[in-house]
Amino acid sequence: MSGRHFLQIPGPTNVPDRILRAMDRPTIDHRGPAFAELGQKVLSGLRQVFKTEGQVVIFPASGTGAWEAALVNCLSPGERVLMVETGHFASLWREMADRLGLQAEFIETDWRHGADPAAIEDRLRADLGGEIKAVCVVHNETSTGCTSPIAKVREAIDAAGHPALLMVDTISSLASIDYRHDEWGVDVTVAGSQKGLMLPPGLSFNAISDRARTATKAARLPRSYWSWEAMAGPNASGFFPYTPATNLLYGLAEALDMLSEEGLDEVFARHDRHAAATRRAVEAWGLEVLCQDPACFSSSLTAVLMPEGVSADHFRKVTLENFDLSLGNGLSRLADKVFRIGHLGDFNDLMLLGTLSGIEMGLRLAEVPHRAGGAQAALEFLAGECRFASGVAAQ
Numbered sequence: 001m002s003g004r005h006f007l008q009i010p011g012p013t014n015v016p017d018r019i020l021r022a023m024d025r026p027t028i029d030h031r032g033p034a035f036a037e038l039g040q041k042v043l044s045g046l047r048q049v050f051k052t053e054g055q056v057v058i059f060p061a062s063g064t065g066a067w068e069a070a071l072v073n074c075l076s077p078g079e080r081v082l083m084v085e086t087g088h089f090a091s092l093w094r095e096m097a098d099r100l101g102l103q104a105e106f107i108e109t110d111w112r113h114g115a116d117p118a119a120i121e122d123r124l125r126a127d128l129g130g131e132i133k134a135v136c137v138v139h140n141e142t143s144t145g146c147t148s149p150i151a152k153v154r155e156a157i158d159a160a161g162h163p164a165l166l167m168v169d170t171i172s173s174l175a176s177i178d179y180r181h182d183e184w185g186v187d188v189t190v191a192g193s194q195k196g197l198m199l200p201p202g203l204s205f206n207a208i209s210d211r212a213r214t215a216t217k218a219a220r221l222p223r224s225y226w227s228w229e230a231m232a233g234p235n236a237s238g239f240f241p242y243t244p245a246t247n248l249l250y251g252l253a254e255a256l257d258m259l260s261e262e263g264l265d266e267v268f269a270r271h272d273r274h275a276a277a278t279r280r281a282v283e284a285w286g287l288e289v290l291c292q293d294p295a296c297f298s299s300s301l302t303a304v305l306m307p308e309g310v311s312a313d314h315f316r317k318v319t320l321e322n323f324d325l326s327l328g329n330g331l332s333r334l335a336d337k338v339f340r341i342g343h344l345g346d347f348n349d350l351m352l353l354g355t356l357s358g359i360e361m362g363l364r365l366a367e368v369p370h371r372a373g374g375a376q377a378a379l380e381f382l383a384g385e386c387r388f389a390s391g392v393a394a395q
């Protein structure tokens, strides 16, 4: 097909040309002075994105690696962790905890809401022996489009007077949705390169509090590749204990420049606006947003429920084959029931309108019961919100 593919899954996201060009350079000696400069730039730039003064670690790995690093650096075999079943990704993190020999306990949700801080507080108050060593929450559940209120989760832990560490997955929220590692008292933040940071997959991150660094000293789960301690020494001068993903780091340096040029608050406002426009389209189509709590609506993706008995995967096939538009699929219990619209990363009004137009045409071609006018509703919302509207009459 001619023209550019529309990659509107909720990550990996579109990689801007500027980042592609930044990576298209010769790989350098990762033990030489030019690398040290690059290493220091990205490590300090990331602190601003996580909003932390503390240590940030970069792994050449997908997000799953940073999940594992969070657990193995802080915990010991058989220890109990409290997790919230917000959806597919929270479930995968729980399975990993079980496989690592931890005792993972789930607070269930219906996959249509975020984590409930009151339920976390209740469970922690009942843990009189302090057996729960960590609370793990996915900030933005990519399978459902529901966010969880992390600052309130911290308040709940404090209200219960419980010493558990707080671990948060921001894989599909970092650099898209407001997030504050230090201010919200998060101990370990988990993130990945391929969503809000606009990079290809292949890097993942941990931001680490002082309490979490202290916890590593007693933590007995085996770790080698994922060891924060092994990273700290070389990272201090911009180097890595093993061969880093140098060209992805070139891209990361560029991404950090782009985010700081736009300003993080502007980036978040842009994501909020595109999410609001998307929900207007869904409403106009007469379809249902999966997330049922407006306070938890995700600004990086919207999961849309198909009418009963209509195949979401058939509809996605139609949009791909006709319009070269990739939409996210439903995962595990949501398979074939929802499609997910990614509106995060390097994205603008016309990309959103192209996406929504492709969806609207796809709904028609796949004969999904709906009303026309969703793309138009989004268009009107976006035009009404434009910053540079001029009141000057045509000459």
Ligand SMILES: Cc1ncc(COP(=O)(O)O)c(C=O)c1O
Binding pocket: 011, 062, 063, 064, 065, 089, 138, 140, 141, 142, 143, 169, 170, 171, 172, 192, 201
């Ligand atoms: C919220 C969340 N957590 C974890 C992961 C797993 O990350 P990865 O696939 O990069 O290993 C994903 C992937 O999409 C995700 O969205």
